[in-house]
Amino acid sequence: MEDPASSDSGRELPLSWLADAPLFIDGEQVTAFYDAVVMPEHKDGKISISTKDIRLSKTSTSGKLGTRARLTTIFPFLDAHISLEGSLGREKSKQAEKGGTIELHPIDNPHRQLVQLALHYAANLPSRVKYARDVVSLDDRDEAYVTDSPRALVFLDLPPGRAIIPLAAELSTGRVATVFDDLATEVAKTVRTLPPAYxxxxxxxxxxxxxxxxxxxxxxxxxxxxxxxxxxxxxxxxRVHVDDHALQLSLRGRGTFETGIFAYSMIRRGNKHGLRIVGTLKSGPGLNVLAVFEK
Structure with a gap:
């Protein structure tokens, strides 16, 4: 069964998002997820993935390049080569036309681990990676799809104008600050109404x-x-709310990001310009956010 998250985007993925410095990245979660899903058994090992089934979203720099060439143009650190099996030239040419392979070597940088994680999903787990344009396509989803393993990896293109409602934050002191009640009071001063009883x-x-x-x-x-x-x-x-559709975003900063990232950048700039979010899908629906990129 095809889940709603893919209905507006097919299998094309905007992997070029990852060729940017993230506004936010949960390095600890990325590394744990990478270790669980991608990393070779031995530290000096490697994994080869075929690029022939990876479908990339079009970019202004893609031109007529094939998938492998486009990937290595975006991410020069990838070890890419054409796999030329067979002894006859005709067999080699036929294999080359089908595509090449990319070798993923163990790496300790969370940002590059996220790139490798996305490539692994795109090549080997295409049904478990989704490109969603807005939260609507992630709501009313198949619960079995959400709870299956490994977790679905989501590229969420959040457009401008969305209400990004802060719910709560845990501070370095251990105190949990719930803020949506304070937000209701603040907004009520202007609109002169209160939300209905929850x-x-x-x-x-x-x-x-x-x-x-x-x-x-x-x-x-x-x-x-x-x-x-x-x-x-x-x-x-x-909580991102659109009409009667909602999605919870969970950002685990672990005390390494300034307040301005969570407040000004996520809420005000995110509302004005939109955000590019990569995360893992969970029940709710919600996303455990791995990284956020600005538009």
Whole structure:
């Protein structure tokens, strides 16, 4: 069964997103995921993957290059070569036309591990990697798809104008600051209404109120005040709401990112310009965010 996440994008993936310095990256989670799914059994080992089935989203620099050539143009550090099996020239040419291979060597850099992780999924686990344009295609999904292993890897293209609602943050002191109630109070000063009482039958209406009345500056200010002088956040959770569709974003900063990344960059700039997010899908629906890239 084809899940909704692929309905608007087919199997083409925007791997070129990863050829950028991330706004946020959860290095610890990326490394653990890389070790579990990709890394060769031995530190000096390598994994060869075929590029013939990888479908890349078009880019302005792709031109008429084949997949292997495009990948090595975007990521020069990849060890790529044409696999020429067979003794006859005709057999070699036929094999070359089908594509080449890329060798993945063990690496300790989380950003490059994320590149290798994405390539491994694209080549070997195409049904477990999705390119979603907005959160709608990740809602109302097949629960069996979400809970299957390995976890689905998602490239989420979040467009401008989306309500990125901060929910809570754990500070370096250990205190958990819940901020959505403060956000409701702040927004109510302007719109002069309050959200409906939260309950089993009013969840959608409750969160729709936040989306309909969302103000990025107010949301940014509330999160900044919530974190305050509590030190750098260990984690911050958000809810992205579109009509009656929602997605929770979980960013585990582990005390290594400034408050401005979680507040100004994620909320205000994210609302104005959109975001490129790579993460693993979980029930809810939600994403454990591996990396965020600005537009």
């Amino acid at each position: 309950g089993p039958g009013t969840k959608r209406e409750y969160w729709r109120w936040f989306s309909d009345n969302f103000d990025a500056i107010s949301a940014m200010n509330v999160l900044e005040r919530g974190i305050g002088d509590g030190g750098r956040a260990r984690w911050v959770d958000y």
